[in-house]
Each structure stands twice: as structure tokens, then as C-alpha cells.
Amino acid sequence: MTNYKFLIWFLFLVATAFVGVTYAGNFYQDFETTWGDNRAKILENGNLLTLSLDKASGSGFRSKNEYLFGKFDLKLKLVPGNSAGTVTTYYLSSLGSTHDEIDFEFLGNLSGDPYILHTNVFAQGKGNKEQQFYLWFDPTKDFHTYSILWNPQSIIFSVDGTPIREFKNLASKGVSFPKSQAMRMYSSLWNADDWATRGGLVKTDWTQAPFTASYRNFNAQACVWSSSSGSSCSSSKKSPSSSSSSSSSQSWLRESLDANGQAKIRWAQKNYMIYNYCTDTKRFPQGSPPECSFA
Numbered sequence: 001m002t003n004y005k006f007l008i009w010f011l012f013l014v015a016t017a018f019v020g021v022t023y024a025g026n027f028y029q030d031f032e033t034t035w036g037d038n039r040a041k042i043l044e045n046g047n048l049l050t051l052s053l054d055k056a057s058g059s060g061f062r063s064k065n066e067y068l069f070g071k072f073d074l075k076l077k078l079v080p081g082n083s084a085g086t087v088t089t090y091y092l093s094s095l096g097s098t099h100d101e102i103d104f105e106f107l108g109n110l111s112g113d114p115y116i117l118h119t120n121v122f123a124q125g126k127g128n129k130e131q132q133f134y135l136w137f138d139p140t141k142d143f144h145t146y147s148i149l150w151n152p153q154s155i156i157f158s159v160d161g162t163p164i165r166e167f168k169n170l171a172s173k174g175v176s177f178p179k180s181q182a183m184r185m186y187s188s189l190w191n192a193d194d195w196a197t198r199g200g201l202v203k204t205d206w207t208q209a210p211f212t213a214s215y216r217n218f219n220a221q222a223c224v225w226s227s228s229s230g231s232s233c234s235s236s237k238k239s240p241s242s243s244s245s246s247s248s249s250q251s252w253l254r255e256s257l258d259a260n261g262q263a264k265i266r267w268a269q270k271n272y273m274i275y276n277y278c279t280d281t282k283r284f285p286q287g288s289p290p291e292c293s294f295a
């Protein structure tokens with residue numbers, strides 16, 4: 001190689017290394033595939049992850065880190081076409097019998113019929129706090145951002161930046177809130193045709209398999225938990241130059257809904273909510289759970 005060509009090649013290497021550092025938040029770095037063998041794939045140098053489901057198995061991945069509070073964004077493009085019977089999940093969980101968990105689940109449907117976005121919160125092993133929504137777009141056409149903000153004051157679920165649900169910390173009113181167990185992020189695509197679509201009436205059409213969901217742009221501004229060193233709060237997107245600006249980059253830890261955010265939640269709930277445990281009087285004949293009266 002001439003010196004000149006070597007120089008160009010060297011500059012190219014430096015440039016790609018720099019890009020790698022600046023745009024950290026890469027699926028190779030942040031996640032590991034956990035089941036389904038090669039049905040879970042990390043592609044495009046770590047920028048794209050796909051899960052697939054066929055008759056033999058679904059697939060899944062999880063974060064390498066455990067988090068104790070954080071603001072998480074992930075872009076998903078759901079199984080297109082006839083996705084009836086399939087469920088794509090994206091959740092935080094501490095696992096175990098007294099687990100804390102914050103759930104997004106996407107229940108598939110026949111072509112052209114609406115997906116259901118199912119949400120739930122578990123604290124100390126107790127869930128039963130389901131709210132379900134239709135979306136205001138086709139979630140199979142493009143990537144959309146689904147976010148979980150989990151801080152000591154509340155849990156806020158958002159879709160493309162629009163908050164759709166808030167679960168407040170009402171520990172002072174005797175309502176359990178996830179605040180002391182570290183959680184990993186999990187995602188999976190699996191067959192749930194015994195309940196997912198129209199309550200189990202519509203079964204998975206295996207002639208359409210494999211079913212595939214795609215993921216991009218994971219971003220966590222979060223407190224990473226380690227059993228040896230406790231909690232350390234940062235952003236996975238941090239570039240070397242921003243690593244000192246810690247206090248300003250942790251505004252998510254105190255973030256709450258302003259009047260505009262409250263208005264957006266009311267909009268989403270009025271127009272797109274199809275199930276709310278708080279108003280399910282058949283299920284809670286003695287009266288709705290206590291947190292419902294503070295919403």
C-alpha cells in the first residue's frame with residue numbers, strides 16, 4: 001500500500017470508530033438474545049434487531065443492564081399483514097414471585113383490523129392494572145417510538161411522545177409502586193392465540209409464518225444497577241464530551257406531566273382507550289382499586 005492509500009484507510013478507521021462512540025446505544029452493546037435460536041437477529045452493525053415466530057418457537061431478547069429507574073425509548077415495527085394470535089411484548093421486569101413489572105404488549109390482528117396496545121403495571125407481584133388502547137396509526141407500516149418513563153414519582157407510557165397512561169406513586173395512600181427492585185428490559189414475539197385476538201376467537205394462521213417484528217433506536221437515560229456498586233445514573237447515548245453534564249441530563253428523574261401532557265393523556269384515553277380496569281365494575285364489584293380514585 002502506498003503511504004497515501006494507507007493514510008486514507010487510517011482516516012476511515014478513525015472516522016468509523018468515532019461514529020461508533022458518538023452513536024452508542026447499539027443492540028450488540030445493550031442487549032442479548034435469550035431464546036428462539038436464530039429467530040432473534042441483530043443486523044446492520046447493531047442498528048436493527050428482528051424477532052420472528054414460527055410454529056416451532058417464538059424468540060426474545062433482554063437488556064444486558066439492570067435498571068433502577070429510567071427513561072426508555074424503543075422503536076418498533078410490528079408484525080404486518082395477518083398477525084392474529086401473535087403477541088409482541090416490550091417490558092421491564094425484575095422477575096420472581098414478588099416481581100415489579102411495567103408492560104407494553106401488542107396484540108396482533110387480521111389484516112386491516114386494529115392491533116391492541118395492552119399496558120399493565122405490577123408491584124410486588126401484583127398486577128391487575130390493565131389499560132388497553134387502539135393506536136391512531138398502522139403500527140406495522142413504519143417504526144414508531146414506544147417509551148416508558150419510570151421515576152420515583154410516576155410511570156408514564158408514551159407513544160411517539162404522546163403520553164397515554166400515567167401510574168402515579170401513591171405509596172403514601174397505601175398503593176404499591178415499583179421503586180426498589182432493579183429491572184431488565186425484555187422483548188419477545190410469541191404465539192398467544194388462546195387469548196390475544198378477540199379474546200382467543202381468531203387463531204394464528206401458520207401458513208403466514210414466519211412472523212417478524214423489528215426494532216431500532218433503543219435509548220436509555222437510566223440508572224444502571226449493579227450488585228457490587230449500586231446505582232449509577234447516565235444516558236446510553238452519551239458521547240465522551242457530554243459525560244460531565246450529569247445533573248442537567250438527569251431531568252427525567254424529576255419529570256412529571258405538565259398541563260399539556262395531562263391534556264394529551266385525556267385525548268388518548270377519550271379517543272383510543274378500549275379497556276380500563278378502573279371502570280370494570282364486573283371485575284371489581286366492591287369498588288375500583290384505590291389508585292383509580294386519585295387518577
Ligand SMILES: *[C@@H]1O[C@H](CO)[C@@H](O)[C@H](O)[C@H]1NC(C)=O
Nearest residue numbers: 107108109113114116197198
Ligand atoms: C381485532 O379486530 C376486531 C374487529 O375489529 C376488534 O374487535 C379487536 O379489538 C381487534 N384487536 C384484537 C387484538 O383483538
